[in-house]
Every structure is written in C-alpha cells, then in structure tokens.
Amino acid sequence: MSRLARLSGLVRSQVFTKVAILGACVVLLYLSFPYFRDIRHIDQYFDSAEERPIEVFDYKDTFDEKRCFDSVTPAPNPIPKIVHVAWFDNPELTFMTYLTIRSAIVSIKPDHINLHYTSLNETNKWFLQVRDHVRLVQHDLGKEYTTQVQENWQIKHISDLFRLDTIHKEGGIYLDMDVLALRPFDNLLNSQKDVVLGHEGADRSELCNSVIVGRPGSQFIQRWRNSYSGNFSTDDWNYHSTILPKELSEHHPDEICTLSPTAFSWPTWTKRHIDYMHEYLSETEAKEFAKEVVTNNGRLLQSQMTYHEWSKIASSHLDRLDPESVMRDATRFNILARRFLN
Ligand SMILES: *[C@@H]1O[C@H](CO)[C@@H](O)[C@H](O)[C@H]1NC(C)=O
Numbered sequence: 001m002s003r004l005a006r007l008s009g010l011v012r013s014q015v016f017t018k019v020a021i022l023g024a025c026v027v028l029l030y031l032s033f034p035y036f037r038d039i040r041h042i043d044q045y046f047d048s049a050e051e052r053p054i055e056v057f058d059y060k061d062t063f064d065e066k067r068c069f070d071s072v073t074p075a076p077n078p079i080p081k082i083v084h085v086a087w088f089d090n091p092e093l094t095f096m097t098y099l100t101i102r103s104a105i106v107s108i109k110p111d112h113i114n115l116h117y118t119s120l121n122e123t124n125k126w127f128l129q130v131r132d133h134v135r136l137v138q139h140d141l142g143k144e145y146t147t148q149v150q151e152n153w154q155i156k157h158i159s160d161l162f163r164l165d166t167i168h169k170e171g172g173i174y175l176d177m178d179v180l181a182l183r184p185f186d187n188l189l190n191s192q193k194d195v196v197l198g199h200e201g202a203d204r205s206e207l208c209n210s211v212i213v214g215r216p217g218s219q220f221i222q223r224w225r226n227s228y229s230g231n232f233s234t235d236d237w238n239y240h241s242t243i244l245p246k247e248l249s250e251h252h253p254d255e256i257c258t259l260s261p262t263a264f265s266w267p268t269w270t271k272r273h274i275d276y277m278h279e280y281l282s283e284t285e286a287k288e289f290a291k292e293v294v295t296n297n298g299r300l301l302q303s304q305m306t307y308h309e310w311s312k313i314a315s316s317h318l319d320r321l322d323p324e325s326v327m328r329d330a331t332r333f334n335i336l337a338r339r340f341l342n
Pocket residue numbers: 121122123124125
C-alpha cells in the first residue's frame with residue numbers, strides 16, 4: 001500500500017470514528033432527554049430557512065382579526081372574567097409561575113383566579129405571595145382522567161384536555177404557566193363568537209392552545225375535545241393542540257374568533273426570536289427598548305395581549321431568572337417582566 005493510500009485510509013478511519021462517536025452522542029442525547037424530542041416544530045427551530053415563514057410578519061391584521069380584537073358592543077352573556085391556571089404534579093410554585101399569576105392580577109384584574117393543582121406546598125414563598133389572589137381548586141387526575149392515566153398519558157397531554165374541559169365547564173381565560181398577560185382582556189370578553197384563540201407563527205397555519213378565551217358550553221371546544229377521544233395517539237399531540245384547532249376554525253368560522261399572530265404568541269419560538277428576547281442589551285439599547293415598552297403601555301406592540309415564554313425551548317434562559325436578575329440584567333424579556341414584580 002502506498003504511503004498516500006495508507007494515510008488517506010487512516011484519515012478516513014479517523015473521520016469515521018469521529019462521526020460514529022458524534023452520532024452515538026446525538027442518539028444518546030435524544031434518548032435521554034425526552035424534551036429534545038418534544039420541542040414543537042423542532043425542524044423550524046434548527047433550520048433557519050424554515051423559520052422565515054414563522055417569524056416574518058407584516059403586522060397587518062386581517063379584517064376578521066380586527067373585528068375579533070375589538071368586540072366592544074356589549075354581549076348579552078359576556079365571557080366570564082375568570083382566569084384559570086394549572087400547575088400539576090409539582091407542589092412547588094416557581095418564580096416563573098409566580099410571574100404568570102402576578103401578570104394576570106395586574107393586567108387582567110379578573111373577578112378571580114382559579115389555581116388548579118394536584119398538590120401544593122402552601123408554605124412555598126411564591127405561593128405565599130399570591131395566596132390572597134387565587135382560589136385553590138384541587139384535582140385528582142387519577143379520578144378525573146382515569147383512562148388517560150391508565151394509558152400512561154404524559155401530564156402535558158392530560159393538561160391539553162384539562163384546559164378544554166375547564167373552559168367548556170366554566171368559561172373564562174385559560175393561561176399556560178409560561179404566559180405573561182400584558183393588557184386587559186375586556187376587548188375579547190364580549191366576543192360574538194364563543195371562543196377566541198390566537199394564531200401561532202406568522203404563517204397563521206396553527207392556533208395556540210396556551211391561551212384560550214371562551215364561554216362555557218361552546219360547540220367549538222366540544223368538537224376539539226372530541227378529537228381526543230378514541231383516536232388520540234400521543235405522537236399526535238402537536239396536531240391536536242395547534243393544527244387541529246386551525247382546521248376546525250376553517251370548517252366552523254361562526255364558532256370561533258381567531259386573532260393575529262401578535263396577540264398571544266409573539267415573538268415566536270424561533271431561535272432568532274428567543275435570542276432577541278433574552279440577549280443582553282447595551283445601556284442605550286436598553287433605554288430605547290424600555291421607552292418603546294412604555295409607549296406601548298407595557299408591551300412590544302399595542303395589540304399584544306400576552307407574551308408567550310415558550311418555556312421548553314427557552315428554558316436555558318428562563319430557568320436562571322429570579323427577581324434580582326430580572327431587575328439587574330437588561331434583556332428585553334426582563335424589561336417587559338419587571339412591572340410584575342412587587
Ligand atoms: C415547602 O416549602 C418550604 C419553603 O420553601 C420548605 O421549607 C419546605 O421544606 C417545603 N415542604 C416540603 C414538604 O417540601
């Protein structure tokens with residue numbers, strides 16, 4: 001064998017070894033962290049070409065979106081001004097859940113907030129700070145979702161059902177625990193249609209189930225809920241939680257109002273958007289951004305109702321936050337969140 005061939009064989013086998021080791025690491029990571037498989041739209045998250053339709057937006061509401069946003073004519077039976085939040089399978093409220101509840105108190109000024117839980121440490125310091133503002137509603141998922149628990153559904157899938165069941169039964173405003181309410185919801189409560197959802201992503205191909213506004217007993221929620229019966233496989237959860245409601249909204253436009261992508265889920269979950277919210281700003285940038293937020297009454301855009309934190313995708317940023325770092329570090333997220341700290 002010539003020296004060159006030997007050398008190139010050596011290089012090839014080294015490359016092969018590296019690729020094999022790298023591949024094994026990737027597979028191991030994939031298997032060991034369920035949430036890597038769970039990140040919604042994982043393709044868009046890593047392929048920036050595919051992110052563009054998600055994040056490039058002309059900020060123009062459609063005619064229907066505008067009409068849905070400003071349902072000011074009093075309806076005979078307004079949507080109840082009740083906020084529902086749920087915290088299952090973890091007795092400890094966290095700083096981020098505290099922020100969600102605080103934002104609902106400050107921005108929505110609801111008649112009351114139902115904190116749905118399975119078990120709760122009532123001496124937890126975050127709980128103590130919101131205790132006087134929430135009504136505790138304890139659940140036994142084993143009793144309420146017997147079949148699903150027996151079928152080993154993950155808690156997040158049960159939570160998808162739970163929010164539909166709760167709005168169907170009681171009506172109101174459901175907020176995921178990674179959502180900040182940024183303005184009053186009164187403009188939606190007189191909606192002529194029984195349910196209000198927001199698009200997720202600039203291309204409007206999905207509706208987000210992180211914020212659900214609705215009257216009790218609505219047809220739309222019933223249809224959505226029925227889709228989980230019988231045929232649901234946990235591989236389909238993204239389909240059921242975001243794509244299916246979009247399809248249903250196209251088939252039953254008289255039952256649901258859909259809002260612009262900026263209302264509930266903007267900026268999006270793309271890497272660029274998440275970085276935008278969490279990157280450190282210079283003093284000048286921070287001042288300018290803070291000014292913009294004040295001009296927009298505490299939000300990025302006037303028409304923004306909530307900020308969705310995308311807690312799974314942005315966890316590396318969110319998990320290290322506490323009141324001190326939110327006050328100290330100049331990121332767009334922190335500047336937005338500061339007014340909810342006592
Ligand atoms: C509940 O929270 C308090 C305060 O953080 C803590 O000291 C206590 O150990 C917690 N209780 C349980 C059962 O974990």
